[in-house]
Amino acid sequence: MIEADDLRKTFTVYRRAGRLRRERRLVTAVDGVSFAVGPGEMVGYIGPNGAGKSTTIKMLTGILVPSSGKVSVAGLAPARRRTELARRIGVVFGNRSLLWWDLPLRDSFELLRHIYRVPAAQYRGRLAELGELLDLGPFMDTPVRQLSLGQRMRGELTAALLHAPKVLFLDEPTVGLDIVSKARVRDFLAELNRERGVTVLLTTHDLSDIERLCPRMVIIDHGKVLYDGGTVEIAARFGGERTLVVDLAESRPPLRLARGSVVRTDGPRQWIKFRSDETTAATLIAAVSEQAQLVDLSIEEPSIEEVVRRVYTGEAVPA
Amino acid sequence: MAERLAQLTTYRWLAGASIRARAQYRLTFALDFAAQFVAGLSDFLAILVIFHHLPQLGGWSLPEVAFLYGMAGISFALTDLWIGQLDTLGQMIRLGTFDVFLVRPLGSLFQVVASELQLKRLAKAGQAAAVLAYALANLHIAWSPARILMVAVAIGSGAAIFSGVWIAGSAISFWTTDVQEIVNSFTYGGSFLTSYPINIFGAWTRRLLAFVVPMAFVAYYPSLFILGKPDAVIGQPALAFASPLIAGLTLLAAAAVWRSGVRHYRSTGS
Amino acid sequence: MRAYWETAVRGYRRYATYRGATFAGAFTNTVFGVMRGYVLLALLEARPHVGGYDASDALTYVWLTQAMIMITYLWGWNELALRIVSGDVAVDLSRPIDFQGYWLAGDLGRALFHAIFRGIPPFLLGGLLFALHIPIDPRRWLAFIASLVLATVLSFSLRFIVNLSAFWLLDYRGILNVTTLTWTFLAGFVIPLNFLPEGPRAVLEALPFAGILQVPIDVFLGKRLGLDLLGALVFQAAWAAALLLAGRLLLAAAVRRLVVQGG
Numbered sequence: 001m002i003e004a005d006d007l008r009k010t011f012t013v014y015r016r017a018g019r020l021r022r023e024r025r026l027v028t029a030v031d032g033v034s035f036a037v038g039p040g041e042m043v044g045y046i047g048p049n050g051a052g053k054s055t056t057i058k059m060l061t062g063i064l065v066p067s068s069g070k071v072s073v074a075g076l077a078p079a080r081r082r083t084e085l086a087r088r089i090g091v092v093f094g095n096r097s098l099l100w101w102d103l104p105l106r107d108s109f110e111l112l113r114h115i116y117r118v119p120a121a122q123y124r125g126r127l128a129e130l131g132e133l134l135d136l137g138p139f140m141d142t143p144v145r146q147l148s149l150g151q152r153m154r155g156e157l158t159a160a161l162l163h164a165p166k167v168l169f170l171d172e173p174t175v176g177l178d179i180v181s182k183a184r185v186r187d188f189l190a191e192l193n194r195e196r197g198v199t200v201l202l203t204t205h206d207l208s209d210i211e212r213l214c215p216r217m218v219i220i221d222h223g224k225v226l227y228d229g230g231t232v233e234i235a236a237r238f239g240g241e242r243t244l245v246v247d248l249a250e251s252r253p254p255l256r257l258a259r260g261s262v263v264r265t266d267g268p269r270q271w272i273k274f275r276s277d278e279t280t281a282a283t284l285i286a287a288v289s290e291q292a293q294l295v296d297l298s299i300e301e302p303s304i305e306e307v308v309r310r311v312y313t314g315e316a317v318p319a
Numbered sequence: 320m321a322e323r324l325a326q327l328t329t330y331r332w333l334a335g336a337s338i339r340a341r342a343q344y345r346l347t348f349a350l351d352f353a354a355q356f357v358a359g360l361s362d363f364l365a366i367l368v369i370f371h372h373l374p375q376l377g378g379w380s381l382p383e384v385a386f387l388y389g390m391a392g393i394s395f396a397l398t399d400l401w402i403g404q405l406d407t408l409g410q411m412i413r414l415g416t417f418d419v420f421l422v423r424p425l426g427s428l429f430q431v432v433a434s435e436l437q438l439k440r441l442a443k444a445g446q447a448a449a450v451l452a453y454a455l456a457n458l459h460i461a462w463s464p465a466r467i468l469m470v471a472v473a474i475g476s477g478a479a480i481f482s483g484v485w486i487a488g489s490a491i492s493f494w495t496t497d498v499q500e501i502v503n504s505f506t507y508g509g510s511f512l513t514s515y516p517i518n519i520f521g522a523w524t525r526r527l528l529a530f531v532v533p534m535a536f537v538a539y540y541p542s543l544f545i546l547g548k549p550d551a552v553i554g555q556p557a558l559a560f561a562s563p564l565i566a567g568l569t570l571l572a573a574a575a576v577w578r579s580g581v582r583h584y585r586s587t588g589s
Numbered sequence: 590m591r592a593y594w595e596t597a598v599r600g601y602r603r604y605a606t607y608r609g610a611t612f613a614g615a616f617t618n619t620v621f622g623v624m625r626g627y628v629l630l631a632l633l634e635a636r637p638h639v640g641g642y643d644a645s646d647a648l649t650y651v652w653l654t655q656a657m658i659m660i661t662y663l664w665g666w667n668e669l670a671l672r673i674v675s676g677d678v679a680v681d682l683s684r685p686i687d688f689q690g691y692w693l694a695g696d697l698g699r700a701l702f703h704a705i706f707r708g709i710p711p712f713l714l715g716g717l718l719f720a721l722h723i724p725i726d727p728r729r730w731l732a733f734i735a736s737l738v739l740a741t742v743l744s745f746s747l748r749f750i751v752n753l754s755a756f757w758l759l760d761y762r763g764i765l766n767v768t769t770l771t772w773t774f775l776a777g778f779v780i781p782l783n784f785l786p787e788g789p790r791a792v793l794e795a796l797p798f799a800g801i802l803q804v805p806i807d808v809f810l811g812k813r814l815g816l817d818l819l820g821a822l823v824f825q826a827a828w829a830a831a832l833l834l835a836g837r838l839l840l841a842a843a844v845r846r847l848v849v850q851g852g
Contacts, residue, residue: 011588058588063421065586079585086424096415102340114332115423117325350763354770361774368780369632372639377631497609504620511624519631520624 001167001199002037002060007069009055009223029055031223032069039166040197042189044210044217044231048305052223053203057171060201061091074166087116090160094172097152098159099144105155106140109162116163123162130158133188150181157188167199168192174209186212207302221308234307243300244272244284249293256291260284268295329425334436341438351439359446362514363388377519382457383546384516389451390470391513391538394477396444402482404435405489406503409496412584421585428486428577458546466545469559473541476562477513480537483569484509486577493580505532513537533569536562592686593694600698611706614659618711622655626719640783640790645722646810647781652715653806654778656708660700660737661744661801663776664769669752670761682844689837693745700741722810729811732818736805739825744801746832747772753836756843777803797828 009030014022030052037043047053058064059071062078062085071078074088092098099108113123131137134154139147147155153173160168170189174182190213192198202214210217210231217234219227227234244260247269254262260274274284281299288294341348366388370381379387408431411417420430460466488502509532517525517539529535536558543550544559604611626648633644642650658664669692672678682688715721724730751768755761773779775798782793782803793799804821807813813821 055588058418061422063418063585064588065582067586082421083424083426086422089422091422093415093419096419098419100336100340102343103336107336107339111332111336114329115425344760344763346758347760347763350767354763354766357767357770357774361770361779364774365780368784368786369628371786372636372784373632375635495609497607498613498616500610500613500617504617508617508620508624511621515628520627524623524627 001039001041001074002035002201003070003072004036004056004060005034005070007033007056007059007071008067009052009059009064010067028223030059030066033220033223033225034069035218035225035228037199037201039199040193041216042193042200042214043202044214045201045203045220046205046207046210046217047220048205048308051221051308053205053220054171055223056220057091057169057201057203061089061169062086087163088166090163090165090168092153092156092160092168092170092173094175097144098156099152101145102143104141104143105136105147108144108155108159112159112162118163122164126162126164127158130161133191134158134184149176150178150184153177153181153185154188157185161192161198165198167201170200170202170204172204173202174204174206182209189213207307219308219311226308226311234311241273241275241302242281243302244274244281244288245298245300246270246272246285246288246294247296249295252292255288257284257287259287271300326429330429330433333430333433337435338438348439352442355439355442356446359392359443362511363446363450366514377516379516379548382454383542383548384514385450385454386458386546387516387538387542388514389447389454390473390542391477391510392447392450393444394474394537395481395510395513396440396447397474397478398481398485400437400440400444402432402485403437403440405431405485406499408489409492409499412492412496417584427581428574460545461547469541469545472563473538473545473559476566477537477541479566480533480562480569481506481509483566483573484532484534486570486573490573490576490580493584509534509537513539533565536565593690596686596691596694597698597701600695601702602698604699604702605706615707615710618655618658618707619714622652622711622715623718625651625655626715630719640781640785641812642781642783642810645720646812648715648719649722649810650781650806652712652719652721653809654802655715656712657737657740657802657805658778659703659707661741662696662699662703662748663744663773663778663801665765666748667752667761667765669749670755670765673752673755674759674761679847682847688840689749689833692749693742696745697738697741704737724809724811729809732822733805733809736808736822736825739822739829740801740805743797743825743829743832746829746836747797747801749836750832750839753839753843756846772798772801775799776801777806781806783807797832800825800828 007030008028011027011029013025013027015025033052033056045053045056055064059066060073060078062082065079073085076085076088078085098112099105100111109127112118113120118126131140134157136154136158139151142151144152144155157173174185177185186209189200189202193200200214202209204210214231216229217227217231218225219234243263249268251265251268252270254265255270255272257272259279260272262270263273264271272284272288274281285294285297363385366381366384369376370384374380376384408417411420411431417427417431420427423430485502485506488505489499491502492499512520512528513534517528517535520528525535540550540559541562542548544557550558629647629651630644633639633642633647637643639647669678672681681691684691716723724733747768751765752761754764758764775793775796777793777799782790782799785793794803804813804825808818808821
């Protein structure tokens with residue numbers, strides 16, 4: 001369904017050097033990316049900010065023309081057959097809207113029906129189905145500018161799927177969403193892939209999105225693919241690791257704990273790494289309280305930046 | 320043919336949506352409409368004041384200049400009505416709206432143009448039409464079928480020439496979004512220029528307007544033909560008949576510039 | 590006092606970052622200067638003296654208006670309205686500095702930037718292309734600069750009032766457009782006020798808008814001398830003071846409304 005073969009994209013960036021001159025710099029955003037996604041697969045495309053994710057998506061959807069390399073989506077070359085491809089794909093952007101700002105949500109769908117030339121009966125059916133799955137009923141007639149982010153995202157998903165595309169690209173769709181909305185979106189995507197066989201490429205820098213949805217993930221950093229394989233292995237290695245950040249009443253030498261290790265201290269604050277399959281946060285907190293007076297605490301989930309760093313440095317990437 | 324009809328339907332829906340969106344801000348729409356009228360009136364008042372001191376400007380009487388102004392004004396207002404939103408292309412690119420266009424199964428220029436139908440421009444069209452009516456009432460034109468036809472042809476070609484200039488000029492945003500305002504010199508500048516008889520402008524300006532940016536074909540040559548005036552500058556009034564051809568060429572050139580711009584945008588990002 | 594200075598500097602710097610737009614704007618100013626110049630030249634070639642202007646005066650008037658359009662920001666200044674709509678104005682209101690003074694200082698900083706980069710270049714080009722009437726007497730230049738500063742303050746006082754409408758109408762754009770286009774003509778941008786027939790001319794010359802363009806230009810051209818010059822500056826200052834006061838009253842009303850509504 002999606003085939004990228006040694007995909008490259010280089011930009012010329014100009015920077016002002018002094019009053020009148022400009023200096024040129026070549027930035028390679030995508031540096032030889034190759035992967036293939038079969039029909040009906042759900043793949044996560046993850047990397048830190050600036051890794052080249054958005055640039056890849058733009059090349060896959062026809063917005064950008066690659067500097068070199070081959071790419072094919074739904075059997076078409078995106079750069080050359082943009083309008084044809086547009087009928088077969090759906091795209092959801094995290095920071096750009098597919099909807100019409102001042103008009104009721106319903107109107108946006110109606111307009112898209114005309115843009116994509118969806119036959120009336122099919123449109124009604126799709127809208128009913130998606131409307132129910134995403135629970136759009138209550139706000140179908142609300143102007144998009146008045147919707148909450150979660151509601152708007154559900155609208156965007158509907159907008160992208162009205163014309164029954166075979167491939168769905170999602171570029172950071174859960175950014176800024178609250179937990180409830182995120183869960184809703186994830187459930188919907190899972191069902192879409194499972195029941196309808198829509199091929200999904202999900203770009204994100206939120207690891208938990210991928211853990212819950214994508215059996216396969218591709219890690220990209222500095223324009224290169226670092227890892228292309230099962231999510232389970234990565235999750236097992238890194239996903240279970242969390243950090244408990246405790247603020248003690250006073251500075252102390254690092255605590256000694258059975259199931260967690262202090263990786264960093266800064267005055268009264270200590271960072272304790274632990275694995276969720278070995279202990280729970282609650283147990284650990286209790287253990288800390290036995291040794292010292294606890295003033296405040298928070299829990300950090302593993303960040304993609306850290307996962308990437310560790311994969312990059314070759315730390316136990318499973319075969 | 321069916322394709323064209325479908326496109327027209329799509330255009331109708333998209334443009335209609337923009338009208339509905341604007342209609343929500345009734346006060347602003349009413350005031351914008353009034354503002355357009357005031358602007359047009361100001362321009363014509365300047366001409367009236369000039370003629371307060373003179374019987375003729377560059378060999379043209381007040382009703383004759385009013386005729387020119389009216390023809391050019393209607394052409395320009397119609398153009399602004401349907402593609403004025405090209406001025407926001409820079410903003411569309413910066414905000415990423417243009418990328419959304421690229422992901423849809425429609426041409427990019429079509430989508431930019433269809434994104435809005437600026438009804439407030441009808442105020443300027445109405446004002447220009449009123450001036451034209453005044454001109455026609457005060458001129459003794461020897462009407463012939465050719466001249467009557469020329470009125471319609473001139474307005475249509477004029478709008479097409481303005482459109483071409485607007486499209487080609489706006490495409491500059493694909494290379495750099497900062498200098499959008501330069502296009503105003505061509506579009507609004509063109510509107511100003513075409514309202515006056517071309518012979519009052521400097522020699523090189525006249526040549527520029529006849530051969531490079533063909534504004535002279537918007538209202539000047541057609542008016543020479545209709546009014547039966549000799550051309551004080553270059554060529555013949557019969558050049559008026561070249562207007563549709565010039566309009567077609569301008570649009571073709573503009574489409575090429577636009578395509579080139581989109582190609583550049585798609586290879587360098589933003 | 591220091592705070593006002595810093596605000597002015599910041600005003601200057603903010604606009605200095607828009608290099609491309611500044612160049613494009615200056616280019617457009619020049620193009621329009623050429624076109625409007627030719628129109629008035631056509632008039633004055635047929636009638637050598639109109640409204641006390643000769644051809645050189647009229648051309649200078651055209652190029653000065655093009656230079657001054659951005660200095661006085663005659664068209665579409667909406668910075669304050671934007672901050673009101675977004676709610677950020679609350680931050681400005683809570684500062685220990687006078688609100689109107691703060692905005693005026695920023696505007697003067699901006700005006701200086703525009704004077705240098707959008708005012709001088711087109712005017713210089715105009716001077717190369719046409720025979721302009723440029724004063725040699727340094728006192729005339731001083732008088733002009735004083736008049737120009739007053740014109741900017743006067744224009745600010747009007748813009749301030751119009752922007753405040755955003756407190757009442759969330760959608761201020763319509764009011765902004767109408768007022769902008771109306772006072773463009775009334776200030777003498779489209780045609781010099783002294784070209785108008787007697788009746789309308791007398792009315793428009795009494796209105797504050799005349800103080801934005803027509804008065805400073807007449808000072809530059811040496812049409813207002815001696816006591817008349819004093820009269821011109823007093824005219825500008827008086828209107829500016831009156832409108833600034835009106836602005837303050839309007840602001841007070843807006844703030845009261847804000848407090849009551851808890852916006």
